[in-house]
Amino acid sequence: MRIHQYERVWLLASMVLIVGFIATITYGAVGLGITMVDDRGATIAPDEINEDERFGDPRVEQVGDDEYEVYAVAMTFAFQPDPIEIPADSEVTFYVTSRDVIHSFYVVGTNTNTMVIPGEISVVTVEFDEPGEYGLICTEYCGAAHHEMEGQLAVLEDEEFDLTELEVEAPDEVEPDGEIEITATVTNGQLEAIEETVTVELGDETLEESVTVEGDDSESVTLTVDAADLGEGDHDWTASAGDLTESGTVSVVEGSEDDAEGDDDG
Ligand code: CUA
Numbered sequence: 001m002r003i004h005q006y007e008r009v010w011l012l013a014s015m016v017l018i019v020g021f022i023a024t025i026t027y028g029a030v031g032l033g034i035t036m037v038d039d040r041g042a043t044i045a046p047d048e049i050n051e052d053e054r055f056g057d058p059r060v061e062q063v064g065d066d067e068y069e070v071y072a073v074a075m076t077f078a079f080q081p082d083p084i085e086i087p088a089d090s091e092v093t094f095y096v097t098s099r100d101v102i103h104s105f106y107v108v109g110t111n112t113n114t115m116v117i118p119g120e121i122s123v124v125t126v127e128f129d130e131p132g133e134y135g136l137i138c139t140e141y142c143g144a145a146h147h148e149m150e151g152q153l154a155v156l157e158d159e160e161f162d163l164t165e166l167e168v169e170a171p172d173e174v175e176p177d178g179e180i181e182i183t184a185t186v187t188n189g190q191l192e193a194i195e196e197t198v199t200v201e202l203g204d205e206t207l208e209e210s211v212t213v214e215g216d217d218s219e220s221v222t223l224t225v226d227a228a229d230l231g232e233g234d235h236d237w238t239a240s241a242g243d244l245t246e247s248g249t250v251s252v253v254e255g256s257e258d259d260a261e262g263d264d265d266g
Helices: 005-031 046-051 257-265
Strands: 059-064 067-075 078-080 084-087 090-098 103-107 113-116 122-128 132-137 150-156 164-169 179-188 194-202 205-213 217-226 233-241 244-252
Touching (some): 046 090, 059 084, 067 084, 067 103, 084 090, 090 113, 103 122, 164 233, 164 244, 179 205, 205 217
Parallel strands (some): 084 150
Antiparallel strands (some): 067 078, 090 122, 103 113, 179 217, 194 233
16 A cells, blocks of 8 residues: 555654653653642541641641641631741641632642642642742632732741740739739740740749750749739730740739629629
C-alpha cells in the first residue's frame, strides 16, 4: 500500500503529539510530587471544631528536632492562626480544616495549595529553607468577601522563632480586706527546656523569679499582695517573661459581692 508523503508526515506528527500528551500528564501526576487532598488527616465534624483538641486552639506545635505541626482553621473569611509563624529549615506539616464552606490554603508563590473541605482535614507537608514572609490566600470561591480572605505565613530565623507564651490570671476587683493574687504562667511549646525570668509588678511590690520550663510544659509564678497595702482605687499590674508582657488593672473596692449575698437573704 502506498501512503502519500503528506499523509505520512501528519500520521507521524499526531503520534508524537499523543505520546507527548501522555508523557506530560504522567509527569504532572507523578513526577512533581503533587498530591490530592488525602485522608491521612481523617475527618472532623465542623460544629465540633471548638471542642477538638487540635483545632479548638489553632496553633503551631513542635513534634521533632526540626519538625513542626500546624493546626489551622479556614473560615469565611479568615485563617487561624494569623499570622502562622514557623522556623526556617524545618519540615512543617499543615493540618487544615474548614469551619463552614469549601476554602483553600494557598501559600502564595509556592506550589503549596490544598483545598480545605468542611468535615475533612487536609494535610500538606512543606519544607521552607529560607526565612521570609508569605501571603496566604483562598483560591476557592467561598462567598462575598472571598477576595479578602487572606492570612500571613512568617518563616522566621531560628533565633527569632519561639513558642513561648505568657498568660496572666488576675482579679478585676478585690475587697479592701482581701488579697490580690496575680499568677503568671509561662508555656513552652517547644521540646527543649527554656529559662525565663518572670517579673510581676503591682504597686510597690515586685516579684522576680527565674523559672526553667521543660519542653511542652508550663510554669507559674504568683505574686500575692494585701489589698489593704495598696488602698482603695485602681492599681496597674504588669507581668513579663522574656520579651512578652501583659498588663491590667485591679480595683480595690468595697465589693458588690457582699451586697449580692445580702440581697439573697432578703
Ligand atoms: Cu475562602 Cu475563598
